[in-house]
Amino acid sequence: MKNVKVGVIGAGRAGMMHIENMLTLNTIELVAVADVLIENVQEKLHEAGIEQTFKDYHELLAVPQIEAVFIFTSTDTHEAICLAAAQAKKHIFCEKPLSMTGQEADSLTVMQSVKENGVRMAIGFNRRLDHQFRTIWEKVEKGEVGEPQIVKITSRDPDLLSHALIQRIGGLIFDFTMHDFDMARYMMHSNVTEVFANGATLIDPTLSEINDIDTLALVLKFENGGFALIDNSRRAVYGYDQRVEVFGSKGMLKAENVSNSTVEHYTSKATLLDKPLPIFNDRYQQAYRQEIIDFVSNLVTGQPFAATPLDVVMAQRVAMAAIASIQTGKAVPVDPKEPIV
Amino acid sequence: MKNVKVGVIGAGRAGMMHIENMLTLNTIELVAVADVLIENVQEKLHEAGIEQTFKDYHELLAVPQIEAVFIFTSTDTHEAICLAAAQAKKHIFCEKPLSMTGQEADSLTVMQSVKENGVRMAIGFNRRLDHQFRTIWEKVEKGEVGEPQIVKITSRDPDLLSHALIQRIGGLIFDFTMHDFDMARYMMHSNVTEVFANGATLIDPTLSEINDIDTLALVLKFENGGFALIDNSRRAVYGYDQRVEVFGSKGMLKAENVSNSTVEHYTSKATLLDKPLPIFNDRYQQAYRQEIIDFVSNLVTGQPFAATPLDVVMAQRVAMAAIASIQTGKAVPVDPKEPIV
Amino acid sequence: MKNVKVGVIGAGRAGMMHIENMLTLNTIELVAVADVLIENVQEKLHEAGIEQTFKDYHELLAVPQIEAVFIFTSTDTHEAICLAAAQAKKHIFCEKPLSMTGQEADSLTVMQSVKENGVRMAIGFNRRLDHQFRTIWEKVEKGEVGEPQIVKITSRDPDLLSHALIQRIGGLIFDFTMHDFDMARYMMHSNVTEVFANGATLIDPTLSEINDIDTLALVLKFENGGFALIDNSRRAVYGYDQRVEVFGSKGMLKAENVSNSTVEHYTSKATLLDKPLPIFNDRYQQAYRQEIIDFVSNLVTGQPFAATPLDVVMAQRVAMAAIASIQTGKAVPVDPKEPIV
Amino acid sequence: MKNVKVGVIGAGRAGMMHIENMLTLNTIELVAVADVLIENVQEKLHEAGIEQTFKDYHELLAVPQIEAVFIFTSTDTHEAICLAAAQAKKHIFCEKPLSMTGQEADSLTVMQSVKENGVRMAIGFNRRLDHQFRTIWEKVEKGEVGEPQIVKITSRDPDLLSHALIQRIGGLIFDFTMHDFDMARYMMHSNVTEVFANGATLIDPTLSEINDIDTLALVLKFENGGFALIDNSRRAVYGYDQRVEVFGSKGMLKAENVSNSTVEHYTSKATLLDKPLPIFNDRYQQAYRQEIIDFVSNLVTGQPFAATPLDVVMAQRVAMAAIASIQTGKAVPVDPKEPIV
Incomplete structure (x- = not known):
């Protein structure tokens, strides 16, 4: 199976959990991570062999070899980052929801942009x-x-x-x-x-x-x-x-x-x-890992995403x-x- | 535990199932059975040692030693039989509902009569x-x-x-x-x-x-x-x-x-x-038996009925x-x- | 299904449990009970409609219409009662074992007698x-x-x-x-x-x-x-x-x-x-009942007994x-x- | 928790499974791998960031910063490698058994050497x-x-x-x-x-x-x-x-x-x-991972090993x-x- 080169935007508690999963998958090559508080996790990421780390996600989106991005930031940023990622021609995996308001129009805007930019997008309904x-x-x-x-x-x-x-x-x-x-x-x-x-x-x-x-x-x-x-x-x-x-x-x-x-x-x-x-990260540990695997594998094969x-x-x-x-x-x-x- | 002398009104399929249960209980003495089609089950009942059988339930209600009656007839007859039984000063066990219409007034009439006649009444919510x-x-x-x-x-x-x-x-x-x-x-x-x-x-x-x-x-x-x-x-x-x-x-x-x-x-x-x-009479076999036991034992002790x-x-x-x-x-x-x- | 007329020898705790089961079965007609302490249970048995009760099991074996006997006495009496029952041409249901010593010869003697007298014998391996x-x-x-x-x-x-x-x-x-x-x-x-x-x-x-x-x-x-x-x-x-x-x-x-x-x-x-x-009579309640059913039904059909x-x-x-x-x-x-x- | 620097001897099917587990653990630093057929897995290991690979395990045992070795070679080599590892003052995790013959003397020789060299040894009873x-x-x-x-x-x-x-x-x-x-x-x-x-x-x-x-x-x-x-x-x-x-x-x-x-x-x-x-590596996936964690953590804390x-x-x-x-x-x-x- 071909490796997919990815970037992660958002390295808070959820983001780091997903990053740890990614590091154990040989179908994925984690090239870069961006977070507004990147200084908190930079050392840890470097130790894990991830060399490119950014404070501003736009810099990550500018890295040419990145094919797809995972967005694990807070909900209020989803829409803007998705739009930017689509414009940067990156495939997108984003946690639900796409906007704070829950307005359908916001989601449609994202979907439109994804379509126009010829990329694909999956949602983390774990x-x-x-x-x-x-x-x-x-x-x-x-x-x-x-x-x-x-x-x-x-x-x-x-x-x-x-x-x-x-x-x-x-x-x-x-x-x-x-x-x-x-x-x-x-x-x-x-x-x-x-x-x-x-x-x-x-x-x-x-x-x-x-x-x-x-x-x-x-x-x-x-x-x-x-x-x-x-x-x-x-x-x-x-x-x-x-x-x-x-x-x-x-x-x-x-x-x-x-x-x-x-x-x-x-x-x-x-x-x-x-x-x-006792809690979601125990109960859905396997599902969180599987949603990453599913995204990458369906990206490669062209099969539909789970969500x-x-x-x-x-x-x-x-x-x-x-x-x-x-x-x-x-x-x-x-x-x-x-x-x- | 004192034996309670009872009569059964209604000896169709359900009634006969209940009668068979009663015959295995030593807290109960089944004195008489009434059914509009009593001829269908008369021989069976006599073999089981039940000597008094009637076509008309009024005759059963007239048997003095009967303390309580079980009513297993079709729903449309419940109200009239309950009223007659109460007037005959028999305690009553009746299958739900109390009337075809589901009108609350009908049920209240029965409850009123039960109260006035100083008897008690239980319902078969098995x-x-x-x-x-x-x-x-x-x-x-x-x-x-x-x-x-x-x-x-x-x-x-x-x-x-x-x-x-x-x-x-x-x-x-x-x-x-x-x-x-x-x-x-x-x-x-x-x-x-x-x-x-x-x-x-x-x-x-x-x-x-x-x-x-x-x-x-x-x-x-x-x-x-x-x-x-x-x-x-x-x-x-x-x-x-x-x-x-x-x-x-x-x-x-x-x-x-x-x-x-x-x-x-x-x-x-x-x-x-x-x-x-597979079906209610298997699943609730124990419950059907238990509702009889519960009625009789609470009648004797004065404890509340299950329903x-x-x-x-x-x-x-x-x-x-x-x-x-x-x-x-x-x-x-x-x-x-x-x-x- | 034809009714089988039976007698019970031994009406202690185990015997009475089996008798209660028999009274609920319509394939069986319990004609007589014998027990060395029959006075303890006589009233109860009469109330249940069993009219013939004996102190000496030989009297029970002499009742002509009895086709089969159930033996629930203490182990040390099994062999003698089985031999007497076989000679009286009664089919036999007996609790294991057939003798206190566990000697094979004793069991073979019983089997021999059963065969010679043209009756059949089942064992209560419940x-x-x-x-x-x-x-x-x-x-x-x-x-x-x-x-x-x-x-x-x-x-x-x-x-x-x-x-x-x-x-x-x-x-x-x-x-x-x-x-x-x-x-x-x-x-x-x-x-x-x-x-x-x-x-x-x-x-x-x-x-x-x-x-x-x-x-x-x-x-x-x-x-x-x-x-x-x-x-x-x-x-x-x-x-x-x-x-x-x-x-x-x-x-x-x-x-x-x-x-x-x-x-x-x-x-x-x-x-x-x-x-x-918690205990054998709860756990095997159904089995104790079933072994009676099995004995009677196989007696009638000529099918082999469970044991x-x-x-x-x-x-x-x-x-x-x-x-x-x-x-x-x-x-x-x-x-x-x-x-x- | 302090990281432990380790080497792995034996990178066949079982060894590679264990190596993959180690790569996901942040309490362990996998420094080197030795295998007689190291050429088969060298590229994979390098990609995973393990730079030192050897054909001869003696070379691995000579790497000074390695504190502990995992032995996943075939049974017939266990005794010799354990003895060499002990002499090289490396702590040892070895799959059972310690020798092909099952002779107690062989195991005792290993235990003696471990003791004399002041190292500790765990067994993989997963x-x-x-x-x-x-x-x-x-x-x-x-x-x-x-x-x-x-x-x-x-x-x-x-x-x-x-x-x-x-x-x-x-x-x-x-x-x-x-x-x-x-x-x-x-x-x-x-x-x-x-x-x-x-x-x-x-x-x-x-x-x-x-x-x-x-x-x-x-x-x-x-x-x-x-x-x-x-x-x-x-x-x-x-x-x-x-x-x-x-x-x-x-x-x-x-x-x-x-x-x-x-x-x-x-x-x-x-x-x-x-x-x-269906099979041991599914059923004991968690156990195989846990035995590595247990070994390293008890090495650090001085607590007894599971085996x-x-x-x-x-x-x-x-x-x-x-x-x-x-x-x-x-x-x-x-x-x-x-x-x-």
Whole structure:
């Protein structure tokens, strides 16, 4: 397999985690890293053999041999960096979402630019490449449960985020449930036509001060006639709870949580199993690594990426409608027609 | 434990199943059976040692030593028989619902008569006494998951009923989801304040001719602020799918399906487990037996029954609201205040 | 299905449990019960509709309409009662073993008498009809794991028996491991040719005073070349531990323990499951009922019983060799040739 | 954590797998690699940033800054390289065993040299660091099952090795069961005093031509009075089967196989789960990585290694006795006294 020469923009905590993954992959050659605080990680990067480091990402985009860039900066910078990268004729891998506002127009602008510049762009909807969920998706794709009729998704965080962090990354629906909207559509193999949402602050009532909630229940309706049921909580004391179920005319697929070991402990009181993995970077360690592999390999082969900006647009539409539904107490229609760029 | 002398009204398929259970219980003395088609089962009953059999249930109600009656007749007769039984000063165990219309007034009339005649009445919400669900309920009751916040219920039938049968026993919501409404309230330990429902005919489009659906997704909101998510399907090819999950501030309880054995078969293709039990009378065999035991033992001790007419009223309110929600596309409010009779 | 008229000899704790099962079966008509202490249970039996009760089993054997007898008396009486029953031309269901000594000659005498009197005889090796183990056996029979090569059996009692009880019913190998010897042969579909055993008193050292052990490890070799590994303990604090595994050229079958419910409790410390069922009469409730059903139904159809006196003989041979192996520290040969009676 | 500078001797398939793991660890600095066929991997190693490569391991041992060496060469070279490494004052990580003959004297010579030269030595008993088994070991260590009484180990390979390979690496007992002997002692926290073994060729009868077997059943007895039961097969069609169970006075711990995902597929025939992982390098991927981490970190902190040459000696003694047991049909004593070097 041909090596792809890449640059990374954004070397904060998430960025460094991805960089460490990249360093273990022989299909990738990490040429340069840019970060506004590059001084914090420069030594570490040099030790790892990455010689070109920049404070300004424009300098990285100017490095000719770089074929593709990974963008791991904060959300508010995504749109501008994507546009610059596209103009610099670099293929792009960017974390969702493409803009803070969640406005579809912003995403379309990026998609337009990507198209015009003849490059390709993938989105880091990491859960799509989680081994459990990818296995389910593939089996649905092959028709192993027939026509999908009901999708059930449970996503529960291990603990509350600080109000400050929520204000930076977006509230429950835009930061967290967004992944579930994408997962529901991914699993149903159909687009959402309607959403009903009902939320509450059952854990931290002060969340209402920043206009957020911590508990959420949703019903989605799809073009194929099927339904998705999603429930969210910000605090599951037993760990990070991430489950998906697809029920169809020929059967059901479901993925239970993943734990550290298969050890069973039989005592005089109960049989004890290991808890689910505690947090997203444990649970999706394999998926984070796989999304890098997937991007690079599909870049080389020309195959479709696991997730693209279109998938962000479609998930954002549901998020917008969910917020409207909470406000009105009604099911809110969602346009299932995919934008043509 | 003192024996209770009982009569059974209704000896069709369901009635005979219950009678067979009663014959194995030494806390019960089955004195008489009444059925409009008593000639079909008379010989069998006599062989089993039940000497008094009647065509007309009024004759059974006139037998003085009978302390309590079990009513297993068709729904349209429940109200009249309950009223007659109460007037005859017999304690009553009746299958839900109390009337075909689902009108609350009908149920209240029965409750009023029961009260005035100084007898007690239990309802056959069998799932409450299923070993899995009762265990969860008890643990919630003891606070083992803290305050319940999210209840998830999946109920899927193994196969479509005939249109004729549906018309006799009521459509999906009144016959089937009714149990889930009760289960949700039972598990949440709180009353419903709002319901959103969305249904479809994904399996048999001709169901719309009799104004029914085969697939259903619901979100319930409760007085304690929590939510329930319920999904229903009329056809699960893998068997009778009955699962409950209660998530709370201190943990989660869930009950997976029950299968015939723990046998695991490791092959070169996959590891195979036994399917879930195929149908309600297998899955709830223990619960059907237990509801009889519970009724009789609580009659003797004066303890509360697992389910009462009040529970029917509260579930019917949700069912009514669910139907309105499907028609309007809105969340429909439900009165959480329990009627005082 | 034709009703079979039966008598029960022995109405102690075990006998009464079996009688209660029989009363719920409509393929059986329990005509009479005999017990040396019949006065203790007479009233109960009469209430249940059994009119003929005897102190002396010979009187029961003289009742003409009785076609078959169940023998649930203490082991030391089995041989004499079986011989008398055979001579009275009654079919026989008897608990293992056939004699206290474990001498093959005693069993052969019974088999001879059964044959000469033209009756049939079944043995209560209840585990053969446990739903899990029967399922495995059937799949092995159908070739679903190919040629069986390794059988693994774990049998662990929940707690020590009193020394007095052990002296009455036989030590670990004769009372408890005996079932495993039968299970191993049943699962392997082949006869034992050699056994190695090593035992110890790890729980109660005073067991050595009555020449018994509480912990045992064995390797059996079979005519087909395969092996069985068996481990026993008298005290498993987590409940009654009964597992079987069959490994063959085409796969593996295994049955884990059975617990009361499928409920999973997710806490901040661990995920808790229900313990295995606590004791033999819970674990084998279904099997005890099934062995009665099996006996009666095979009596009527002429099909082979699940277990016969021959199976006792073959298990006793292994038990004898196991004791010799413990004494000598060597693998001891076992004659795999079945006796012809 | 201080970086440790290391060299690797042996860069065949196993060596390269370990080298790739090392390259992802920031506690290790891989300075040099030696291999008799270094030309095959030189380019790859240079690309990975390893500049010093040698054909002759003596040259690697002469590199002054190397503090520790990993030995991944073929078994017949282990003893000589270990002795040379010790004399060169390098700490040593070596794959088991230390010599082809399995002679204890050879291992003791290595241990003596290690001691005299003031270096430390670890052994690659990878299973000790498998997450499942390490968890069990830690819980046993903490007394969570009380005094261990019965250890059960199942190790089944996915498929037969070629006769040629077996002749190079040793037969079933020396190459494969050796790991189980170590695991049994590790889990029991006690030394073996006696072994009984019985083996057969149930899969490939021609194995007898090279004096090997493919199926094996063993009972081990320990100083603490406990027993281990081990079963081995060379061909499990469902994958690599590696399970451990520890039963003690206060409970039981067991580790089932590990599979690729938690996905459950409910069909009209059965519920399907993913198969166990297919082969050792999948199953023990984490353990292989962990044994490198463990070695380096304990080198730095001075803590004991997970496995040492003493553990090889103790496992070899059992292997020798197992072979004698197969030949004699008797339990063969094993000296539980650990050698003092």
